[in-house]
Every structure is written in structure tokens, then in C-alpha cells.
Amino acid sequence: MLDRSSPNGPPLITLKGVGVRRGDRWLVRDVGFSVSPREIVTLIGPNGSGKSTTAKTATGVLKPTEGWVERRPGLRIGYVPQKLQVDWTLPLTVRRLMTLTGPLAESDLVAALEAAGIAHMAGAEVQHLSGGEFQRALLARAIARKPDLLVLDEPVQGVDFNGEIALYELIRKIRDETGCGILLISHDLHVVMAETDTVICLNGHVCCRGTPAAVSKSPEYSRLFGGRAAGALAFYNHQHDHTHLPDGRVLHADGQITDRCYPGDGHHPGHVHDDDCGCGEPRLHLMYKGRLQPEVPATGEGAADA
Numbered sequence: 574m575l576d577r578s579s580p581n582g583p584p585l586i587t588l589k590g591v592g593v594r595r596g597d598r599w600l601v602r603d604v605g606f607s608v609s610p611r612e613i614v615t616l617i618g619p620n621g622s623g624k625s626t627t628a629k630t631a632t633g634v635l636k637p638t639e640g641w642v643e644r645r646p647g648l649r650i651g652y653v654p655q656k657l658q659v660d661w662t663l664p665l666t667v668r669r670l671m672t673l674t675g676p677l678a679e680s681d682l683v684a685a686l687e688a689a690g691i692a693h694m695a696g697a698e699v700q701h702l703s704g705g706e707f708q709r710a711l712l713a714r715a716i717a718r719k720p721d722l723l724v725l726d727e728p729v730q731g732v733d734f735n736g737e738i739a740l741y742e743l744i745r746k747i748r749d750e751t752g753c754g755i756l757l758i759s760h761d762l763h764v765v766m767a768e769t770d771t772v773i774c775l776n777g778h779v780c781c782r783g784t785p786a787a788v789s790k791s792p793e794y795s796r797l798f799g800g801r802a803a804g805a806l807a808f809y810n811h812q813h814d815h816t817h818l819p820d821g822r823v824l825h826a827d828g829q830i831t832d833r834c835y836p837g838d839g840h841h842p843g844h845v846h847d848d849d850c851g852c853g854e855p856r857l858h859l860m861y862k863g864r865l866q867p868e869v870p871a872t873g874e875g876a877a878d879a
């Protein structure tokens with residue numbers, strides 16, 4: 574079943590029965606999935622569950638101890654690793670970061686920076702970038718050589734919540750515009766569930782897989798993520814009515830731009846609070862149930878971002 578046909582053509586990459594062993598321990602075992610063009614596949618799982626090991630095996634950085642990885646002939650992979658070895662004592666501009674591993678045509682460099690929303694930062698020192706800008710620079714570097722497959726290991730590290738969503742929206746836009754397949758590793762259940770075609774839930778092996786809707790209902794997923802799993806999908810079903818701008822601010826459907834975004838901010842008239850709405854705003858739920866009086870500000874600190 575791994576070679577499933579896709580409306581977008583044969584898979585870019587297929588892992589079959591992949592196991593990686595170090596010493597007497599299997600880091601992952603019996604991992605199988607594929608990524609097709611235009612498909613976003615996300616690996617989720619607790620710390621140490623083998624997500625990075627799987628991504629490295631998929632890209633060819635690691636060799637599987639058992640099983641095999643099939644890559645489409647001539648496949649170009651853009652990889653953003655979880656950790657980047659950079660000597661921060663040396664000056665390094667964004668432009669130089671883009672060409673560290675090889676030359677790049679100026680037009681491709683500029684196009685990649687533009688696509689990542691940081692064209693104006695080509696001359697900036699990398700160590701002065703914010704978390705979100707740095708992740709965009711890494712993304713620009715990965716897409717500059719026009720990969721067929723983009724592998725992103727935790728692409729939103731060090732980025733605040735609105736910045737995270739903006740980055741995931743950017744990743745989806747890159748997929749839409751270039752047609753590449755994307756293998757994503759993430760802990761961000763809420764966002765992942767909204768931006769993904771296929772979720773692979775790992776814990777040393779594949780616990781469950783499928784569409785976000787199917788995985789969020791599986792008992793294995795609930796066991797792995799416990800309370801965090803509840804409402805992960807509902808959260809975005811209800812709240813995906815706005816756009817996150819590159820600077821982290823939010824453009825609402827009513828045309829207003831605000832710094833933050835949460836269900837009770839007055840810009841989401843369609844959001845109905847009930848026990849299952851999953852928006853993460855407990856005070857609004859208490860108000861809904863009549864157990865809290867409205868004078869408690871519904872828009873104060875701790876309000877859940879949408």
C-alpha cells in the first residue's frame with residue numbers, strides 16, 4: 574500500500590520498512606510512508622520518537638539498517654535541519670548564508686529571498702535576525718535550488734505563535750506555487766493539523782497515519798498527545814478566517830490588522846463557543862456556560878491565539 578497512486582503523480586520518495594539501529598537499540602523500526610508532489614506530510618511524535626532520524630534517512634543523510642528508501646531519479650531535495658552548525662563569532666550575511674554550500678545565480682537568490690518575504694534583508698547579519706527571520710532565511714536557502722522535495726525539521730523553532738502560523742502559511746504557499754512535496758517535522762499540533770495533507774504519528778514506529786481528521790480521532794494519537802490532542806483540529810476549523818502577515822501581525826477577514834488574534838477579539842463572528850469548539854479560551858467557555866461574568870476581560874493575557 575506504500576506505492577499508493579496520487580493525483581499528482583508517483584511519489585517523490587518512499588520509505589519501506591525502514592529501521593535505524595545504533596548499538597543494541599533501534600531508534601526507529603518498520604517506518605514506511607511516501608511523499609508525492611504537492612503533498613505535505615508531517616511527522617509528529619514526542620521527543621526522541623525518531624522524527625529527525627526518519628527525516629535524515631529520507632534525505633539520505635543516514636543509511637537505514639534495514640528496509641529501503643526509494644527516491645525518484647534526479648530528485649532535488651532542499652533540507653532545513655533541526656540544528657545548523659554556524660560559527661556565530663564570524664560575520665555572516667543572509668546573502669552569504671544562501672551560497673555557503675555552493676554558488677547560486679543572482680536571480681535565483683533574489684527570487685528565493687522574495688518568496689520567503691526577506692528580500693530586504695539580503696545584506697543583514699544572520700546573528701541579528703529574529704527567530705522568524707532566521708527560519709525564513711533557512712527556508713529561502715532550501716528553496717533557492719528549486720527542490721522537488723522540501724524537508725523541514727522543526728521549521729518554527731524560536732518563533733512566536735503568530736510567526737509560526739505565518740511560517741506554515743508560507744510553507745503551504747511555496748508548495749502551491751512550486752508544486753514541490755514537503756516532509757515536515759513538527760510539535761505544533763494545532764498548526765500541523767491545519768496545514769497538512771497526511772500526518773504520520775511516530776513513536777519509534779508508525780503509530781497511526783492518515784488525514785489530520787482521521788489521525789486526530791485515533792486512540793494512538795490521543796494516547797501519545799493526551800489533552801493537547803483534544804480540539805487540535807477544531808481549533809483551526811473554526812479560526813482559519815484570517816491571514817498572518819510576514820511581520821507577525823494579523824489581517825482579519827473584516828480588513829482590520831491587529832498584533833494578536835484570538836477567538837474573542839471581535840474579528841471572528843463565525844466562532845461559536847461550545848464544549849467542542851477547541852479554541853483554547855477557557856474563560857470564554859465559562860462565560861458561554863454562564864459560570865463567569867463578562868466583566869472578566871475576554872481579551873486579556875493568556876487568551877488563546879487563533
Ligand SMILES: Nc1ncnc2c1ncn2[C@@H]1O[C@H](COP(=O)(O)OP(=O)(O)OP(=O)(O)O)[C@@H](O)[C@H]1O
Binds near residue numbers: 620621623625626655
Ligand atoms: N547517533 C545516535 N546514536 C544513538 N542514539 C541516537 C543517535 N541519534 C539519535 N539517537 C536517539 O534516537 C532517538 C530518536 O532521536 P530523534 O532525534 O530521531 O528523535 P526526535 O523525535 O526527532 O526527537 P526531538 O523531538 O526531541 O527532536 C533518541 O532517543 C535519540 O537520543
